[in-house]
Amino acid sequence: MSDLRFEPVESDEVLLDWQHAHNLIIPTDPLSVEEIRVRAQRNRLAVAYAEDTLVGNYTVRPPADDPTTATVIARVLPEHRRHGHGEQIYQYAVGVAAELGATAVETVVLESNVDGLRFALRHGFTEIDRYVLDGHTTAFVDLRRESLR
Template sequence: MMRNVLEVAYDGEVLVGCSTVRPPAEETSVAETSAVVETHILASNEDGLRFAKAHGFVEVETYLLPGDSVPFVELRLGA
């Protein structure tokens, strides 16, 4: 069974980013997911949103998690 993989990036001692890679659900075929990359970025992260959009990501949804005050923006690259 594949698990989520968390990667973090540092510039020296400063944390500059992180990512979580999630395997597709078992009922989803590889053909359905291999051409799609999704990212979720806080709406307040203007640099991150600008970077993603400049690299071809398209906004799919904006959502607010319970108890949060800043929404996340879901973006997709590919199919």
């Protein structure tokens, strides 16, 4: 049974844990501490712990140009996958998106991340875009779901 504790990125300790999870899971797009501080001002960033063990993190980007849509990305460290943690982090983050007024969600998955693509498709997302950023070799896949749950 997955029972996680969520800590928002407000202290340096939590920020460094968020960075560790992000940069390990998305090695093609590592973020510096300063970049994360900037993102934490406009996005909801949090870390998930099982007791005191770092399990994963999430990013929720609030609705912006499209007032209906938030972006939700759940991440779980490889050694903690397939225990239901991804489900719990995702559901919690969708709750945050709902509080921000979103009625639809989008997510972004690295093309090479088979687990992430499978998770998104199983949760009712549909691919809407696939692109390679300048200087990258692995494509990002954007997916969308028209309802929150």
